[in-house]
Amino acid sequence: MGGLGFRNVDDFNTAFLAKQLWRLIEVPDSLFARVFKGRYYRNSNPMDPIRSYSPSYGWRSIVSARSLVNKGLIKRVGSGDTISIWNDPWVPAQIPRPALSNGPFKDPTLCLTQFMDPQTNTWHRDRLFEHFNPVDVALI
Known part of the structure; x- marks a missing residue:
């Protein structure tokens, strides 16, 4: 039917967050990963269900994509x-x-x-x- 080419923003956002979570796993020495590791998963990995005190909006968003990443692992x-x-x-x-x-x-x-x-x-x-x-x- 054509259309303007808009994507489903929710799916796009979830895919982007899953990509960031995957980057935390695959590139643990990046500044991005070291900052999150120091704050949220010091002695484990980002896929472990970790409860943290007062997590940031960014971390909560990345964690919300765990189920999508788990589907492909x-x-x-x-x-x-x-x-x-x-x-x-x-x-x-x-x-x-x-x-x-x-x-x-x-x-x-x-x-x-x-x-x-x-x-x-x-x-x-x-x-x-x-x-x-x-x-x-x-x-x-």
Whole structure:
């Protein structure tokens, strides 16, 4: 229909705030990040739910974009020893998410390293099929 090309200002603002939050995560040595870190998340990271005394309008606005940033975050497997199989978003689906179980029981003691062969850096496919949904095995 054409139009004047106006964007949804709320969506544009949320995207901008998410970009600033991502910048705090990715460039922690910038002046911008050091100022916010010193004031609001000294011993953690900007994605942690931190309660601060009298937060600024800017910080409250940036924190409001956490849910949008969380939607796109995925844990990289690497060695797999820091990933919670059933809680962390590590499966590379359309929207990153935790693995889906193959049955009703989810063994909380499972580690991702138990599904990997450290010598060849490959997956133990039989173990994957034993514990995870076949759709997830294909994605993994």
